[in-house]
Amino acid sequence: MFAYSGQRSTSTLEKCEECGANIKQRTATIKTPYNYGLSGLSGIRLSGILVCRCSRCKSEYPIIPRIVELHSVIAEHLIGKPELLKGEEIRFLRKNAGFSQNEFAALLKETASHVNRVERGTTTHLSPAADKLARAIVTAAKDGERARRLLVALAEQETEKRRRSMPHFNLARNRWQLVA
Ligand SMILES: [Zn+2]
Known part of the structure; x- marks a missing residue:
């Protein structure tokens, strides 16, 4: 099975990998889903997961269990x-x-x-x-x-x-x- 870089299954992130700024967590919900572009597919949305979000550059790092x-x-x-x-x-x-x-x-x-x-x-x-x-x-x-x-x-x-x-x-x- 394959995983794309940038995907994490359990660990959370302290600092942004892009710019080093602080990370805040958000929960992706059905109304505010996470767009799973890391899969290589456009238009796949995920919810019910935690997403680490950079407070400065807004990069998002999803935490995806059971990938x-x-x-x-x-x-x-x-x-x-x-x-x-x-x-x-x-x-x-x-x-x-x-x-x-x-x-x-x-x-x-x-x-x-x-x-x-x-x-x-x-x-x-x-x-x-x-x-x-x-x-x-x-x-x-x-x-x-x-x-x-x-x-x-x-x-x-x-x-x-x-x-x-x-x-x-x-x-x-x-x-x-x-x-x-
Ligand atoms: Zn950043």
Whole structure:
């Protein structure tokens, strides 16, 4: 499971990490939620938690208990949404399921650079078929480490297949030879 820098699960903060000024705590409520931009997702709001807030520069540092559970609840919400996944949502789901961009691309039969562009929002979406497959993959991986390892092995097979379909010739001792 992953955590972004700046996230803390239990410890509180005395001084602002940005400017060193004193910190005040506030409780994020349903009316005054905390915007969880640290997740890499825009528009996710959290409440029922304490947020340390800098009295000078207004930087906020949330205290997020049970973060693994929170991330799996967010993932479940994203997997169930009827619209195509946005790039930032794909990135969140992929990281939450523990896949590298290369592994994920191989499983989707997409190039890593395409997945990278989708995640950064340069290309808007995956194709509807790849979007469905992405959800199936992260769901399977969520159901256990064994399923994740199996999927990683499949990704390796796919990468190897791609490598073999790109013959590589090396000139050594004045002879051209196929690199095994
Ligand atoms: Zn500050």
